[in-house]
Amino acid sequence: MSDPRLGSRLKEVRTAAGLTQVELAALAGVSRKTVNTVENGVFVPSTILALSLARALGTTVEDLFWLVDSGPSRPLA
Amino acid sequence: MRDQGEVKRALNDRARRYGWGLVLTAVGVVACVAGFVVGDGRTGDAATAAGVLAGIGFAVMVVGLILAAWHHPSRSQQIGERAQTKRDRLQAERSRMLWTFPVVGLALLYVAYEASGDIQAEGPSLMACLRLGMPVLYAWLVVLMVLGWDKYSITNRRFLDDELTQVFRAQALKAAFVVLMACTTLALGLMVWRAEAGIMAMIVSLTVSAATAGFRFAWLDREANQADSASDDE
Numbered sequence: 001m002s003d004p005r006l007g008s009r010l011k012e013v014r015t016a017a018g019l020t021q022v023e024l025a026a027l028a029g030v031s032r033k034t035v036n037t038v039e040n041g042v043f044v045p046s047t048i049l050a051l052s053l054a055r056a057l058g059t060t061v062e063d064l065f066w067l068v069d070s071g072p073s074r075p076l077a
Numbered sequence: 078m079r080d081q082g083e084v085k086r087a088l089n090d091r092a093r094r095y096g097w098g099l100v101l102t103a104v105g106v107v108a109c110v111a112g113f114v115v116g117d118g119r120t121g122d123a124a125t126a127a128g129v130l131a132g133i134g135f136a137v138m139v140v141g142l143i144l145a146a147w148h149h150p151s152r153s154q155q156i157g158e159r160a161q162t163k164r165d166r167l168q169a170e171r172s173r174m175l176w177t178f179p180v181v182g183l184a185l186l187y188v189a190y191e192a193s194g195d196i197q198a199e200g201p202s203l204m205a206c207l208r209l210g211m212p213v214l215y216a217w218l219v220v221l222m223v224l225g226w227d228k229y230s231i232t233n234r235r236f237l238d239d240e241l242t243q244v245f246r247a248q249a250l251k252a253a254f255v256v257l258m259a260c261t262t263l264a265l266g267l268m269v270w271r272a273e274a275g276i277m278a279m280i281v282s283l284t285v286s287a288a289t290a291g292f293r294f295a296w297l298d299r300e301a302n303q304a305d306s307a308s309d310d311e
Binding site for chain 2 (some may be wrong): 022023025026029030031032033034036043045048049061076
């Protein structure tokens with residue numbers, strides 16, 4: 001389920017937004033377990049889930065996820 | 078959105094119970110002190126009544142303190158992090174069923190084994206056939222649950238059929254298919270050797286394969302929960 005090529009800073013962005021995993025899960029319409037497994041790199045989200053998470057956090061998918069060999073699109077504000 | 082509302086309601090309930098705890102503590106303290114003050118220097122019924130008042134006041138104070146401590150706002154953040162949404166609760170319930178039903182199905186293999194012996198000795202009867210089919214019935218139930226085609230999953234599809242579930246489902250069915258192929262191959266070999274054992278071999282094959290699907294799904298869910306707990310400890 002995991003893929004070492006995927007980088008993620010979902011947890012940092014969520015924490016910066018002042019949201020708990022439960023709140024983000026509710027906003028994105030998934031289980032808290034899903035949010036947690038994505039944050040821990042256990043589960044690679046689909047495009048739809050990535051977009052839902054980005055929308056819930058008011059950011060873009062590129063700000064949340066990136067390919068490890070290319071690095072994040074921009075630093076966390 | 079319903080999940081978020083549920084968490085907010087739970088936190089509001091906690092705040093309200095904390096408030097009630099404080100009120101009860103205050104009332105208890107007042108009653109307790111009043112009991113001691115009123116009873117001081119009195120004798121007879123007045124002293125007894127004051128003692129009862131002080132005792133009740135003390136009990137109410139203790140209950141209030143426990144209520145306030147249990148619902149203290151400092152725990153609210155923690156509760157908010159760990160609170161289970163309706164989606165989480167339903168998924169946990171499904172996971173519990175996927176541990177339980179395969180175990181029941183495997184246990185029923187013994188009933189089927191006895192029924193198989195009865196059929197071979199006395200010929201087929203309705204009861205014996207029903208007993209023989211029970212593990213298969215449970216096998217179907219488990220498979221339907223893994224596939225999300227049972228009534229529970231259909232009713233709560235919005236909450237149960239998320240992406241992680243679809244990944245778990247694929248992994249569970251992959252494992253079950255490998256076991257089904259292996260068991261059926263063994264059953265075929267057994268049937269060539271002892272034809273009378275064929276029926277039981279097929280029942281075992283179906284039950285074990287379905288149990289594999291159920292256990293694998295529940296195991297993946299458990300692993301995800303463990304990752305969850307580890308992250309909460311950070």
